Amino acid sequence: MILLTPDLRAALRANAEAHRAAQAENLREPDPHPVVKFFNPAGAATWLATELDADGDTLFGLADLGFGCPELGAFSLAELASVRLPFGLGIERDLSFQTPFRLSVWSAWSRRAGSILLAESLLNRAVADPEIPTADPGGG
Template identity: 65%
Template structure:
């Protein structure tokens, strides 16, 4: 599987450039919504990425190796791509992933819940509850 499409790569690079520009201007760093989710199809490891460095390999985001302590930081795209799992599998990109919230919110929820997967469930429930409060459009 191709872990990053050109479109996602371009968006991740744009986020990195926007963050760098904010730092250079002395402004607050943007709190981006994750653009991509990677996962281990036979384990609990999950990564969310918001930025891609100039080297085209260093991603920034939230990493959860399945030990109950998700962490913000950098990780390597080439290392993710090189992982060989049982049954000939590798790390995959979640094609249906929707960021839903800024990375800081993901980090808070993932740390409280113990995993990115649990945080994703909480965010989905919050979104569904918010939609339930909206009036019906069925006439």
């Protein structure tokens, strides 16, 4: 599977450039929507990426290796592509992933839920019920 299409690369690079520009001008850093979701089809590991560095390999976003503590940080596209799983599987891209939520919302909900996958379920429920607040899962 091709993990990043040219369109996804362009969107990730645009987010990275916007982030760099905001830092250079001492402006508030952007809070983009995740562009792409990668997952382990044989386990719980999940990654949401918002940026791609100029090196074409270093992604930034939310990483969840399935240990109950999702965290923001950098990860390598080449490393994701090199993972070999049982039955000839590898890391895959969620072809239908789209989200109305920004990375900060995903991060807060994932940390509170203990996983990106559980947060995704809760956020999908929140989309269906506008009475559920999504900005602050802690309620304060």
